[in-house]
Amino acid sequence: MGQKGPGLVKQVFIVWKPDRRSPTPIYLQIADRLQHLINQGEYSPGSPLPSERKLAELYGVNRSTIVQAYTELRAHGFIESRPGSKTRVSLHRGRKDQTLPPEWHRYAENGIFLPNTPFLRHIREALAQNPSIIDFASGKLSLNLSPVQEINEIMRNCIYQPEPENDSILGFPPLRRALSAFLRKYRGIDASPDSILITSGSQQALYLITQCLLSPGDAVAVESPSYALSLSMFQSAGLRMYRLPVDEHGVRPEGLRTLQKKYRIQMLFVNPNFQNPTGTLLQQERKRLLLETAGKLRLPIVEDDQFSLTAYDINSPAPLKAESDAVNTLYIGSFSKIAASGLRIGWIVAPSSVIKRLADARRQMDLGFSVIPQQIAAEFMESRYFDPHMDKLRQELIRKRDKAAEALRKHLGDLVEFTVPQGGLHLWCKIVPEVTDSRLLDEALRQGVAFVPGSVYGAEAGYMRLTYARPGAYDIEPGIIRLASAVRNAVTYKKI
């Protein structure tokens, strides 16, 4: 529990303040408050309490008031202090028959979910604490690239229709019809509305597939590097992951047959178009080979296709699912990376036996989700706003990509290597001199810039994913300058 102390201070105390007009002395109000928190199980027996100085600051009182409150609690056996050590909740407080809270700590360690990747948690916390950090880490669009005004316009004219239309566990039927037309028009995919399941973003789509179609111990093949390798979700599902290397032309399919024979691979996860994190586009010949190999092995492919519509200079590359023999492919898409992550609209296209199974399981998880964002998404897709939004998005992404590439060449040209991506939101950078990921990340956060270390995605040390779509256009060069100084410091440090 030790390391949770500071977090708790911020979370628990922020709303409570002593009442200066109350007849109860301030120090007693504070003692009561702390006792309440201890009773509620916020602080377990043995866990440290915040320092007097910190609490005084938070409650806006003198430190001596906190000293008095702690003295009071000590007198009643609720807390203990030893010289040179933190004040802690008593292990055996007061009377024997006093009831204790459950050992929440122990419960919180249960269950099938492994904690999320430490690097990602670290970055999230740094970003939350310090808004001045220039953010190349969050893998999403900047707010000004979202069609916020358009969504507001649609919302103003939207009529809430809770039933009976909403009653399908597959998702709001008009949205599935709109998606069926959308997939045909923009992705060349022939999917009936009943072979589409609406999910809460692509994250839930992946979660349903890993939890419902696979069993703990099953082997799966993933790209390396890959977004999947950053997802504790795969490990929480108890899957064994085997890697297919990604180079500048996307994933290399040759190893698939060997992997399958050796480890009895049950499913393959790929992101062929503008892959996250490398930004690469899978070569047409490799697409064919992948489909043929998987077809012969009767191996399902899960195709994650979130970035295709951002293609900059070429037509949107076709997904595997659009091929006539893509019998094996479960297809995942979402609006989060091309429109509004705030809508949380994702989808799976699959044979109806699979869709039925996923929908039935989903009923146990959340009974589906609100019809309102689904209505808005359906109307947005079919509105006159959609194509202009996509055009604007592409132009802005090109502009940001160019700024990022230029700044990297200018300020880090001697230290990094990268390929200029032709779509997507990310730029994948190799740092030429030897650096330690954690050292570089710490240094970058200190300099006021965030990125995601490549090791999060299963790459060896010395790679970075830079999401140029995320910061404001005018923050890109300043961000790269900060990054350059972080890289130089990290490299220097290594040399010493």
Place this chain on the structure above:
Amino acid sequence: MGQKGPGLVKQVFIVWKPDRRSPTPIYLQIADRLQHLINQGEYSPGSPLPSERKLAELYGVNRSTIVQAYTELRAHGFIESRPGSKTRVSLHRGRKDQTLPPEWHRYAENGIFLPNTPFLRHIREALAQNPSIIDFASGKLSLNLSPVQEINEIMRNCIYQPEPENDSILGFPPLRRALSAFLRKYRGIDASPDSILITSGSQQALYLITQCLLSPGDAVAVESPSYALSLSMFQSAGLRMYRLPVDEHGVRPEGLRTLQKKYRIQMLFVNPNFQNPTGTLLQQERKRLLLETAGKLRLPIVEDDQFSLTAYDINSPAPLKAESDAVNTLYIGSFSKIAASGLRIGWIVAPSSVIKRLADARRQMDLGFSVIPQQIAAEFMESRYFDPHMDKLRQELIRKRDKAAEALRKHLGDLVEFTVPQGGLHLWCKIVPEVTDSRLLDEALRQGVAFVPGSVYGAEAGYMRLTYARPGAYDIEPGIIRLASAVRNAVTYKKI
């Protein structure tokens, strides 16, 4: 796969029609379409195809056209027919080297999710197929009891604010602040915004608790009968469930200590106020005893409190969580049963260590959900619409309850026993003569009325849950009349 035939017909073919202006003959278009569906894995090798008559109807063609299409497919070895048997997809179709789709069927049997309760699936299917069924089965408000106009009014004035406010994984901060005030005002619960996690309905709250705070094999205590016993979710999580009996004063807490000692119970799930399905209110003395026993055992209680605000003639009964010593209680609530199920807003109140853990796991599942319904819910709770809505809801529920009780007395008075509920949406009925649940349900659906058999909730045979909140007020007596004739038929049948 056999029984999936008719379902597939409806789902897959509904959007496709042959193109009468195409130069390709209709029968060949149909053959191509079917081959495509077979290749996509919609029909696996060996599975039956729809009858010629059925397909002819669906595609709006003569039966002879389908006969031609099937002949074509048979010629190419895609399908097989034997006299007196259905036409099926060939087990070994065509050339040896042809790729086959994955065995989707096998994948669909994987994973940790058990299928949902068969009775509930059966009822859902019947309701979907036949809208004239009077529905006492769906456990939710009728549409006219939802504040649809108020929500539309709020939505019209709502401004989509995707970030940075939305960025908390605990849920939209203004909604958590509004809920903190709501819980204090209406439920007597002192919860800071940071001890509240917004969930996709109470279903996701329960799912997170069962998946994250418990491990497979753990023992839990549940009320019997109980909503929990209808949730395959508990079984999917691998929990062993032990029962505490519910009588007319709610759950009996005396057995808890024995259960705990015998089976090492890890958690207790209760619904003290207007319990689902029995509608009972837990007696004050029992509430005290429950809290004391759980406190001494350091046993967490999960309190599901969805119905309290519907209390008809009395003040809203206090939740366990409002007691000063409710240290052990994780509290679950939702808007679905008192306002709008279409918003899918639920919440958990818990110590922050637990909230953090649940939020971290949830990040793997769906990354949280759309800010829009959260904004609407926050504004609705704080609006001038909330109290009048609740007053209207209570009046309408009383009216519906009275209609249901009166109709039961009038048309089934000799055959059923029940207590008139003082809140909630449900009426729990014992059928005096011996009946078989499945027989009674089938008979009821045939008569055009739906209910949920008590056995779904773990009760012995011969109980029904009637959700009087669901049908229109003027459908209640006609529904009970249908139910009466179903009960009489089922009883008679039994006697023969």
